[in-house]
Amino acid sequence: MTPSYYLLLSALLFTVGAVGVLVRRNAIVVFMCIELMLNAVNLTLVTFSRINGDLHGQIMAFFVMVVAAAEVVVGLAIILSIFKTRRSASVDDSNLLKY
Amino acid sequence: MSALLAAAEVAVRFAGQLQPPPPPAPPVDVISTGETVAFWVLGPLALAGGLGMIFARNAVHSALWLVLSMLCLGLLYFVQQAPFLGVVQIIVYTGAIMMLFLFVLMLVGRDSSDSVVEVLRGQRLVGALLGLGFAGLVVASVARALTDVTARGLASQNSSGGGNVGQIGRELYSTYLFPFELTSALLIVAAIGAMVLGYAQRRPGTKPTQRELVRARLRGEHARPSPLPGPGVFATANSVATPALLPDGSPAPESVSELIQPRDRRTLAGDEAAVAGALPGPDAHALVAPRQDAGADSGPPPPEPGRQGTPEPSEVTR
Numbered sequence: 001m002t003p004s005y006y007l008l009l010s011a012l013l014f015t016v017g018a019v020g021v022l023v024r025r026n027a028i029v030v031f032m033c034i035e036l037m038l039n040a041v042n043l044t045l046v047t048f049s050r051i052n053g054d055l056h057g058q059i060m061a062f063f064v065m066v067v068a069a070a071e072v073v074v075g076l077a078i079i080l081s082i083f084k085t086r087r088s089a090s091v092d093d094s095n096l097l098k099y
Numbered sequence: 100m101s102a103l104l105a106a107a108e109v110a111v112r113f114a115g116q117l118q119p120p121p122p123p124a125p126p127v128d129v130i131s132t133g134e135t136v137a138f139w140v141l142g143p144l145a146l147a148g149g150l151g152m153i154f155a156r157n158a159v160h161s162a163l164w165l166v167l168s169m170l171c172l173g174l175l176y177f178v179q180q181a182p183f184l185g186v187v188q189i190i191v192y193t194g195a196i197m198m199l200f201l202f203v204l205m206l207v208g209r210d211s212s213d214s215v216v217e218v219l220r221g222q223r224l225v226g227a228l229l230g231l232g233f234a235g236l237v238v239a240s241v242a243r244a245l246t247d248v249t250a251r252g253l254a255s256q257n258s259s260g261g262g263n264v265g266q267i268g269r270e271l272y273s274t275y276l277f278p279f280e281l282t283s284a285l286l287i288v289a290a291i292g293a294m295v296l297g298y299a300q301r302r303p304g305t306k307p308t309q310r311e312l313v314r315a316r317l318r319g320e321h322a323r324p325s326p327l328p329g330p331g332v333f334a335t336a337n338s339v340a341t342p343a344l345l346p347d348g349s350p351a352p353e354s355v356s357e358l359i360q361p362r363d364r365r366t367l368a369g370d371e372a373a374v375a376g377a378l379p380g381p382d383a384h385a386l387v388a389p390r391q392d393a394g395a396d397s398g399p400p401p402p403e404p405g406r407q408g409t410p411e412p413s414e415v416t417r
Contacts (some may be wrong), residue, residue, distance in 0.1 A: 075294065
């Protein structure tokens with residue numbers, strides 16, 4: 001076993017998250033899929049940090065976590081305000097900017 | 100198995116003591132059997148968590164599957180010599196972020212599951228095919244490029260200078276100081292943004308405040324500036340069905356609720372006369388000396404209990 005197995009695992013997880021973003025309709029579930037993609041990228045960063053033998057990859061993963069936390073807070077607030085006005089959390093219903 | 104490994108380790112240690120130590124080689128991180136086992140247990144679990152999140156109909160089940168996936172990833176960080184990130188992953192992601200997700204799910208509605216209607220025809224199929232293609236490309240390229248790569252490992256970093264946490268802290272406050280300060284700005288902006296977006300604004304159709312009501316009343320926007328008069332309270336009756344009497348002796352129609360049938364007019368004849376001034380007022384000496392003529396013309400005779408105090412329902416509805 002080599003460290004590239006971790007990279008393969010993270011590629012699969014990223015793919016699962018991307019397919020979830022394309023397939024699911026619930027805005028909150030779409031958000032969770034984005035979180036899964038971020039986690040997969042974090043696993044890649046940690047693995048590369050181990051391969052390269054320095055800690056910069058782990059620090060980058062730490063920053064990714066900080067940004068993800070901020071993103072989740074703002075995104076969930078947006079979803080809540082959309083739900084308050086439109087009574088729906090489906091991404092198909094937010095189409096006012098479409099036309 | 101582990102006993103065999105320990106025995107082999109002890110044998111190697113003895114051999115190292117007997118022979119002179121070899122010259123230090125460039126550090127190569129050897130992946131142990133334990134790590135292999137951990138990977139083959141945790142990796143499929145993480146993948147199953149991701150797939151379960153996609154395929155779960157209920158959004159809460161999706162969140163729980165994602166919690167499983169993130170927990171497995173945190174343990175993989177531990178295995179990968181990143182204990183600080185492992186702890187942060189478990190605390191921040193599964194502890195804080197996923198709880199936030201569950202909170203919002205409970206607020207938005209637990210039954211807000213996906214609609215089965217496809218707005219774009221065949222979008223799910225195309226999405227799945229694109230995902231398979233992407234996975235094939237990335238997996239093939241990673242497998243071709245990085246299969247025989249050997250890791251240098253983080254053993255030297257994690258064992259010196261305060262360990263993993265100390266080294267990361269030193270890097271954060273020296274090399275990455277400016278990005279680290281920028282994250283504080285990011286967090287503040289995110290907190291303010293969440294407060295602004297989550298603030299419950301007053302929408303049309305909500306209740307006006309008391310100040311707005313008073314202003315509207317004084318401006319004459321309501322039918323009357325004062326509250327409605329209360330019902331009449333007399334010696335003969337104090338029920339809410341008794342209308343109050345106006346100064347001219349006529350009953351005030353607004354003093355009785357619309358839901359209550361007003362009291363029979365005849366029972367109020369004496370009170371009406373008293374208010375209109377047709378009768379002499381109450382005698383101030385009534386309690387001092389008994390007078391024979393006072394009871395005759397100070398209103399109707401004292402009511403028999405149950406007869407005049409309250410109107411009989413049948414009488415009223417008739």
